[in-house]
Amino acid sequence: xxxxxxxxxxxxxxxxxxxxxxxxxxxxxxxxxxxxxxxxxxxxxxxxxxxxxxxxxxxxxxxxxxxxxxxxxxxxxxxxxxxxxxxxxxxxxxxxxxxxxxxxxxxxxxxxxxxxxxxxxxxxxxxxxxxxxxxxxxxxxxxxxxxxxxxxxxxxxxxxxxxxxxxxxxxxxxxxxxxxxxxxxxxxxxxxxxxxxxxxxxxxxxxxxxxxxxxxxxxxxxxxxxxxxxxxxxxxxxxxxxxxxxxxxxxxxxxxxxxxxxxxxxxxxxxxxxx
Numbered sequence: 001x002x003x004x005x006x007x008x009x010x011x012x013x014x015x016x017x018x019x020x021x022x023x024x025x026x027x028x029x030x031x032x033x034x035x036x037x038x039x040x041x042x043x044x045x046x047x048x049x050x051x052x053x054x055x056x057x058x059x060x061x062x063x064x065x066x067x068x069x070x071x072x073x074x075x076x077x078x079x080x081x082x083x084x085x086x087x088x089x090x091x092x093x094x095x096x097x098x099x100x101x102x103x104x105x106x107x108x109x110x111x112x113x114x115x116x117x118x119x120x121x122x123x124x125x126x127x128x129x130x131x132x133x134x135x136x137x138x139x140x141x142x143x144x145x146x147x148x149x150x151x152x153x154x155x156x157x158x159x160x161x162x163x164x165x166x167x168x169x170x171x172x173x174x175x176x177x178x179x180x181x182x183x184x185x186x187x188x189x190x191x192x193x194x195x196x197x198x199x200x201x202x203x204x205x206x207x208x209x210x211x212x213x214x215x216x217x218x219x220x221x222x223x224x225x226x227x228x229x230x231x232x233x234x235x236x237x238x239x240x241x242x243x244x245x246x247x248x249x250x251x252x253x254x255x256x257x258x259x260x261x262x263x264x265x266x267x268x269x270x271x272x273x274x275x
Contacts, residue, residue, distance in 0.1 A: 004030035049117020061137035073150040080148035104131040107147035123179035237271035
């Protein structure tokens with residue numbers, strides 16, 4: 001576990017263009033799965049990429065996305081885990097490859113990494129509450145693909161997704177369909193895992209996830225707040241106070257300032273009792 005964290009930290013400290021998304025996501029899984037053979041799964045991506053390249057070559061560039069979709073969704077059977085969405089295995093890339101099911105971001109990650117190795121241009125698109133990809137042959141038309149639901153989508157589908165979340169009050173804009181960075185994807189993947197562990201009361205695991213989020217996004221002050229809350233749950237009040245004070249100092253007009261300030265008071269009271 002310590003080695004997995006060290007390797008992850010070293011990888012995400014590199015410039016954005018040098019961070020291999022699949023490798024970083026597999027190192028996340030390696031900390032949750034001690035002894036995981038990361039190189040075995042990295043090799044799987046190259047093998048899948050070569051197989052996808054062959055199918056795309058037969059279909060031609062104009063049908064590249066359709067060929068990749070058929071390979072991943074029909075031939076290999078990758079599909080969204082509709083029945084057990086919050087199973088933590090859905091956030092671990094090695095498990096997703098083994099079980100061929102996951103959540104939107106991990107299935108999109110598989111799609112991106114296989115598609116890129118097959119020679120396509122593939123970008124992640126982080127819609128609110130969902131994650132999709134934009135894919136196409138170099139120099140050709142691109143399509144939006146929803147790997148969780150195994151289908152091509154369009155702007156109307158994305159607007160429908162926003163309507164579900166915002167009650168029809170948020171029109172789709174170019175910003176919603178803007179490609180996200182590798183670090184954005186890793187942080188979002190880790191936040192999903194953090195939420196699952198925290199909801200299950202697995203505070204030490206959730207804490208370890210936040211520590212990795214802060215390696216990817218060191219200026220994410222809301223993670224300091226959340227880490228403080230977890231530290232308090234574990235009785236580590238001195239550390240909790242430091243994190244929550246940092247959040248209140250550096251967050252810009254936080255909407256939860258009153259609530260967090262009250263939590264901070266309670267942490268300080270608990271700390272005083274211990275002393």
